Amino acid sequence: MSTAEHDIDWETALDEVDLAQVLAEVDGALLDNLAESLRFPTYESLLRASVQIAEEVYTLYRSDGVWVMWSPSRYKEEDPLFFYFQEPLLEHLHTHYELVEEGISFVSLLAELTQMKACMYCHMEFDPFDPLRIELGIERFLREEGDDSEYCSPKCAMTAIYEEMQD
Numbered sequence: 001m002s003t004a005e006h007d008i009d010w011e012t013a014l015d016e017v018d019l020a021q022v023l024a025e026v027d028g029a030l031l032d033n034l035a036e037s038l039r040f041p042t043y044e045s046l047l048r049a050s051v052q053i054a055e056e057v058y059t060l061y062r063s064d065g066v067w068v069m070w071s072p073s074r075y076k077e078e079d080p081l082f083f084y085f086q087e088p089l090l091e092h093l094h095t096h097y098e099l100v101e102e103g104i105s106f107v108s109l110l111a112e113l114t115q116m117k118a119c120m121y122c123h124m125e126f127d128p129f130d131p132l133r134i135e136l137g138i139e140r141f142l143r144e145e146g147d148d149s150e151y152c153s154p155k156c157a158m159t160a161i162y163e164e165m166q167d
Contacts, residue, residue, distance in 0.1 A: 034075045038068055039118070039125045041152070049116055049127040053109050054097035059089070062125055063118040067110075069074060069093075119152035121160040126152040 031043040039062070040046040050058035056073045067089045070080035083089040087150065093106045103133040116125040126133070 030075060031072055034070065034072070034080070038062075038070065038080060039123065041122070041124045041126075043072075045126065045130070047131055048132070049114075049125065051109055051112050053093060053106060054099065054158075057097060059110065059113065061110075061113045061115045063116045097164075117150055117152075117155050119150070121151055123158035124152055 020118070035041070035043040035046040038046060038060075040049065046060070047058070050060040050070070053059050053069075057069065057071050059067060059069045065084070067083040067086060068080050069083070069089065071078065081092070083092070089110070090106055093139055099106065099109075114127055114129050117128050118125060151160065
């Protein structure tokens, strides 16, 4: 194959690339990366665990007691913000954002949040009241009877049990 033929093949292949699809895949990967950086297994689970508090701004309450404010549209330019107490978060919200719905306060929106739990096996965050967990009947996968620790999924529970049996 001559160099000219190779260049034509390359150019033809490049012309056939759907750039919109490639950009959508990159955006999806970035959102999954955001979720992982906040200790969630998927972007969808991060979104379900969060409450929208302003235009394209969400917050969640992690198992370690940290409040996290994040934005899917600004994630490429702006890291999530971490607040160790609710008061500084409220100050930041009042200073920088307008509410999505009128007649609702930031305090009442934050009151809707459930504190996440950390999986005993994979250490990812999960919402113990996630409708998908309830639908699948996995509200509580306890480490031992009477222990308040939980696994995020049947897979983590079974893997932990299997590894324990191996030891």
